[in-house]
Amino acid sequence: MKPPFGQRLPATFGTRWGRACGWVAVLTALVPASAEAAKLRGRIDGFRNLLNPVWAEARDPKQHGYSFREPVATVRAEFRRLFPHAPKEICIAALAPAPQKAPPPVLVRVGGGRTTPVTIVVPPGTRLTFQNTDPFKHRLHGVGIPTFQPADTVRGATREWSVPGAGVFEIRDDLAPSLRMWVVGDVNVAAIAYPSLKGDFALSVEEPGEYTVQAFFAGKKIGPALPVTVKDADLDLSKTPLKLADEKAAVAADKAEVEKAKIEADSEAKPGGEK
Amino acid sequence: MVLSRFWYVLLGLLFGAALFLLHIASSMYNRAGLRARAEGLSSDAQVVSWYLRDDARQRSAQLIPFALEPDVAKYLQKSNESEAKVPEDARGKLTQALQRVSAQIPKDAGFDSVFAVDQNGRVVAYVGYEQASGMEDFELGGYPVVADALHGYVRDDTLVLDRMYRVVARPVEFDLAAMPAGAIVGARVIDDRFARELSQRTGAAVAFYANGQRAAAASPAEFNTANLDAIVGDLTDLEQDKDYREKGRSAVREIGGMIAVQYTRLPGEAWQLGAGYAVARLPAAVSGPLAFFSKADDKDKKAGNLPLAIAAAVLAAGLGILFSFLEHTRPLQVFKLEAGKFAAGTIEQLTPSHFRGLFRKIASDVNDGVDKQLAKGGGPRRGPADFKQVLGDIPDQPVMSAFSLPGDAQDSAASGPGSGAVSVPMSSGTSAQGAGRPLPSPPGSAPRRLPRPPGAAPAAAPAPAPAAHLEASMPEGGLTEWGSGAADESEWQDVFREFVATKKQCGETVDGFTYEKFAERLRKNRDALVQRHGAKRVKFGVYVKDGKAALKANPIKE
Secondary structure, three states, rough: EEEEEHOOOOOOOOOHHHHHHHHHHHHHHHHHHHOOEEEEEEEEHHHHHHOOOHHHHHHHHHHOOOOOOOOOOOOOOHHHOOOOHHHHHHEEEEEEEOOOOOOOEEEEEEOEEEEEEEEEEEOOOOEEEEOOOOOOOEEEEEEOOOOOOOOEEOOOOOEEEEHHHHEEEEEEEEEEEEEEEEEOOOEEEEEEOOOOOOOOEEEEOOOOOOEEEEEOOOOEEEEEEEEEEOOOOOOOOOOOOOOOHHHHHHHHHHHHHHHHHHHHHHHHOOOOOOO | HHHHHHHHHHHHHHHHHHHHHHHHHHHHHHHHHHHHHHHHHHHHHHHHHHHHHOOOOOOOOOHHHHOOHHHHHHHHHHHHHOOOOOHHHHHHHHHHHHHHHHHOOEEEEEEEEEEEEEOOEEEEEOOOOOOHHOOOOEEOOHHHHHHHHHHEEEEEEEEOOOOEEEEEEEOOOOOOOOOOOOEEEEEOOOHHHHHHHHHHHOOOOOEEEEOOOOEEEEOOOOOOOHHHHHHHHHHHHHOHHHHHHHHOOOOOOEEOEEEEEEEEOOOOHHHHHOOOOEEOOOOOOOOOOOOHHHHHHHHHHHHHOOHHHHHHHHHHHHHHHHHHHHHHHHHHHHHHHHHHHHHHHHOOOOOOOOOOOOHHHHHHHHHHHHHHHOOOOOOOOOOOEHHHHHHHHOOOOOOOOOOOOOHHHHHHHHHHOOOOOOOOOOOOHHHHHOOOOOOOOOOOOOOOOOOOOOOOOOOOOOOOOOOOOOOOOOOOOOHHHHOOOHHHHHHHHHHHHHHHHHHHOOOOOOOOOOOHHHHHHHHHHHHHHHHHHHHOOEEEEEEOOEEEEEEEEEEEEE
């Protein structure tokens, strides 16, 4: 990828001083130009119809994750769905048509039973720096990744790992089963962003061009891919939000879950059902 | 002996049966102990499981005051509004609110740590978790228990962090039309205090383990808690237990013959981490019948009917003694008494009808033996023979009235010279005194010299007999004939005289008592004794027995 705006520098200055002043002027012009890369402002919708796979798995009684789990009646049913925490778990990526080079190292915080972010989409070769923000150690490893073997990371310490190539890589912690992170290696990733609790996001792309905005969740693409054409100005995509999941499907899934829970409760109530 | 033998057999059978029964009993005891131990361990594991669930429910109720505290909901909501950073005032206010509510909770129902978590999963405030001091980005939102609370559920979990925690969480609502403002999380450290509390309430010996290490342990007073350390070595093989792997509860496992253990996974994240608890019991088994004594405690010993056992032992011993007395001691005593009488001559023979069983046969055999020996002339005997018994009763009235004792002046005077030949014994001390005493003359006897017994002093010159004189002279052939019947019989006259004199001294009559009879008896006895003892000769002497004159025979073998 060519340096942004570099080719636009004028080549007609003759003198050294003039040339030097010209470079200063160009650099001065470049910095603001880079800082003010075009922003793609958008919004995701329906993410509350998604299910966090870790939490959904943990609620299964067969996983023995609890001895009792009861809904609080005053909390509305729509909030009881175990939808993901969007600012950490849903990654919005701008995919360029051409391969992108690896960005500087990305900090991944490890703490609170998960990583921040939980899903990240980066070009291969991107170095991830895992920092332990818990007051106790973690033992991260990549599932099936030879270059990421289990090793302890004590409080405050960091651990480096570079994405080896394109694909989906899962990171886990031997000491915290709920901790699961997905790293998506994609050569075309030009920018990523994480939405707010309300679903708003803003992508910063360095160069104008054709991009595809795609949401990722739990290492997978979710929702439709939104093609956009970036020019010099910011682009507001919020009028066409990315609908990540269908509410009807989620409601149906909720109903199915309620039915399943009833059946399990009935079977437990029968003699011998109690373990 | 039938009863005694029956009793011995019975006692032997009883002993064998008792030993057999004890072995059976010990086997049954061990089997029952194993079954009871397995059931007890399962019961313990179940009770601990129920306790943990009930405790979690009880403590989740203690979270309600936190959730209802206005400041908690208010400042959690305020924290939610700032996605970038938790407002400092929210931290302070929430901390105060948490401390305020915590102070109102009874100590035994409270928590070691309480966390207030906002919708972003950030820990806005906490109490009792100093490990997180200074960590502004400390959060808990990724744990399913917290996520569930943030989504409107109340539940428990067991987390293995720096330590093991029993955790309960519930939502905190600020606006009922919106998502919960956050969650309140209470945690109890699973340490020895927790285990002790659990053990006291359930009566189980319990140890918690995580990451292959024992995390906490406690047991009732009668169980040494140090025994629970043995589980550490067993944890490595635990995953191979199919029940444990699939159902979360192992079969009963015995560790080193010391303790029996059953493992149960803890619910929550700890389940996947292989953390759990073990309940243990000591083995209730005996190595053998005698081990009952060492295993029995005072209560058991009290339950044992010792008086009955003693009475049975005394009865058995008494019956045994009675039977042996009736069938052994008493017949023996009767036999002894009868034999004593037989020996004393009170009875002529043993009376078999007085005896029973074998003694009757013995008595009969003895009688037969005696009869046979007597028929053969008597058997050898040790020591001086009772001549009276040998000779039979000597007639009170001697046949020969001319008998007189040597030295008896009256008799001597009465007899007068020439009344009969009197010999002077050569070896008798009484010969001198007896010299000149009229003695019945053995028929056909001629004055001659009597042989001198070996070892005797050289014959003194015989005192001249006043009337009758028995000249003592060496037998023909000299001493070569010593030991022959002629030599013995030469002494018998002296013995006869001494015997007659002794009888008279004892007040016995000698009427009809002749030398011929006397000599014949002596001859028979001499022959019998010579034959029996292989003696060369027999020397007879006179002595007084029971106030009567008696003869004794000494076989001489030189």
